Amino acid sequence: MPAHVIVIAGPTAVGKSATADCLAQRWGTEVLSADAMQVYTGMDIGTAKTPVDERPVPLRLVDIVSPTTAYSAALYQHDARALIDEKHQRGEVALMCGGTGLYINAALDDMRFPSGEFEDERRLAYQELASSMGADYMHRLLAQRDPKSAEVIHPHNVRRVIRALEMADDGLCYADQKAGFSTPKECYPSMRFCLSMNREELYRRIDTRVDVMIELGLVDEVKHLLEMGLQCDSTASQAIGYKEILQYLDGELSLGEAIELIKRGSRRYAKRQLSWFRRDARYHWIEVDGLSASDTADEVQRLIEGAA
Structure with missing residues (x-):
């Protein structure tokens, strides 16, 4: 393996998780999630979190804090690096998968954060x-x-x-760190892959995913989170899918309006994700149109072997 960390990134609904699961099974390792909202317990449907009994391999860095608790890229950096180091000590591949580019960079690059966290x-x-x-x-x-x-x-x-x-x-100097984003220094050698597909097909998959979330009970999930103390001004409550359902429950939107806003917000988020990853020349791009998760995993392995 030519890199200490392998990253499978890309926009929402492109098929990252299935590809990472396939690779993890082949390599005998776990998947380290890089998703800013999957860290929260109880936020399962709206974050497209794979149910525990359907995971072919363990998924780490999910369900680690309550939605009422503040979490950050700085905290993720600490948690992710601890697991990466653990993997390396065991001689295992560290495999990250997710669409939160800031979290991926925080874990792997020389990014420094102020010592204070949230409401200190x-x-x-x-x-x-x-x-x-x-x-x-x-x-x-x-x-x-x-x-x-x-x-x-x-x-x-x-x-x-x-x-x-x-x-x-x-x-620390904010300007110096910001300037460093364009030419970041890696703390761990990595190979980073970004999955992409035809934009119309991606948007169709996003819309379908939102419909499935509603069918699976996203509204009830949000109601339960409110009962558990979720505040409308918390980071978790601002996640796409949750903030719109909160507006629906508050009577600000009809359910149909909320669903359309979730779809629109998810499509816009996917566009921002693609823009983020395009700005980083370290990513190897894989077009997954017509490819199965196994096919995509094959292509990742081919590129890894070619870099060896």
Whole structure:
């Protein structure tokens, strides 16, 4: 194996999971999920999480936090690297699969995050300062402490300004890290593959997937999450499929309107995913139109062997 980590990425509904499962079975390993919403317990239908009794191989980095708990790329970095290191110590292949490009980069590249996480005291203090003094004041504060980062962040993007201030607290520069995204340094040697297909067929598969989610009980799943304490302003509640059903349950949308918004949001998300992966020249692209998961796995292995 020429790389320490193999990545199977791509847009939603393209067939990543089936391909990764096939490879994992061949290599005798597990699949490490790289999906920002599959980390949450109880969010199964709307994230297209493979049911436990249908998984041909173990799926890790799913169901690790409650939807009421804040999670981040920084936390994912810690959790994913621990598993990657564990795989290497056992002599196993580390196989990642998912569509959250930021999480993949966080795990594999030299990305550094501010030490504070979500609603810690430092962030709350900055948020309170922003509320009392305004966005322009916060941007001026950043300009004093980190002029380079202030130049690349819009004054009204308070959330990013606060992030840059937190990074400055930790001796990091937001602008330098942002510039590094174009030529990232890898912490683990990797081979990264992105699956793609005809756009019309991909959108048809997305629409069908949404219809199946509704049939499987997405509305009841969201109701249960609300009963468990899900807050409408939490990260989990903003996931495509969940925020629209929440609007339906609040009477803001009809069910039909919610379904159409989920489909539209999912198609737009797929487009953004493809754009993200295209910006990274390290990805090997595989067109999967007409290919089975086994066929796609064969192509991945062929490319790996060719790189050896």
